[in-house]
Amino acid sequence: MNSYEAKQEARRQRYLDRADQARQEFEDTHERAHKMAEAIPFGQPILVGHHSEKRDRNYRGRIHDTFGRAFAALEKAEHYKDKAASVGHGGISSDDPDALQKLRAKLAEMENSQALMKAANQTIRRHKTDEARIAALVPLGFTEAQALDLIKPDYIGRVGYAPFTLSNHNANMRRVKERIAELEHAATRQHKEEQAEGYTYREDPEENRVMFIFDGKPAENVRQLLKSHGFKWSPTRGAWVRQITGNALFAARCVRQGLAELSA
Structure with missing residues (x-):
């Protein structure tokens, strides 16, 4: 774990700690609200016109507010739990000292994927029957189920990877290359x-x-x-x-x- 990953892990743990604190706040406040509510007999109405009416309404209002604070704390706990789960899933940060290495690995994976998609399309064009196409796609690394799905015509009758899939993938590779170039240049900067x-x-x-x-x-x-x-x-x-x-x-x-x- 490098320094950036350690910071990310510490950040994730802070969110988890906040989630635990908020969860405990919910449980304590919810229990307090329940105990307050138990003081009122089940089904007991407000005695309109009785000298206790104002006090009773105020007390019931405090019960309502206490339950409200409890569920607000529960929402906070879920919020921080979600924040913790999202840490480290926002892509490769330029702050990561291993960003260049990770981006190069990602680019290599994308290039392999692009080459595989092109090879699959060439294979599908070369063979005319579904049986021959599947038999030729499997050695490329596709399962029979994947090959069958690949030769299934789309809404306009196209088979294989659509042109926009290849162009979008190519654009993503170009962005990764630009980031690599930018980080390589950044590595030469002086303080x-x-x-x-x-x-x-x-x-x-x-x-x-x-x-x-x-x-x-x-x-x-x-x-x-x-x-x-x-x-x-x-x-x-x-x-x-x-x-x-x-x-x-x-x-x-x-x-x-x-x-x-x-x-x-």
Whole structure:
């Protein structure tokens, strides 16, 4: 497990801990609401006009609110449980130190898949009967069930992999290649830090972040300038940051120009 994966696991565990806390809050609050409700005899109506009416209505209202807080806690528990389950399933992050290795492996897998789809289509075109097609597809690695499904005509009578499937897959490969090229270029970047009036500008390849670090809390117009160019406040870094990309570096130049104009 590398450092990024360790952070992801720690993040997942934090969500699970929050889910457990919320679940315990639900159980405690739900039990308290039940005990409150037990004080009212089953079927006991509010005695309208009786001196106890107002007190009874208020008490029943508190029971209702307590049940409401209990089920709100249950929803929170489910929310954090879902968040924990989603950690690590958002694709390959550029923050992962093994991102290049993983992307290259993914690209190789995609290229193999693309080659297999093309070979399957060629095989289907070459053979004219379903029996011959299935017999030729199985040695390529398809099961008989997969081969049978592949030669089944679609809604317009096409068999095999549709052209849009191949073109979409090719576009996805192109995006992965672009990410690999971007990360390879990022690996050659040097740490950069420059002092300016009221802030420090930093490009940190190790953190994979471009940062603006201010001497104090920046003014509202400065914060709006940063936000409008995609920078977010990072309490852990004490800086306004964006992940280093070509777009982020261009945005940083725009911010620096804007800061210069504001201080002029």
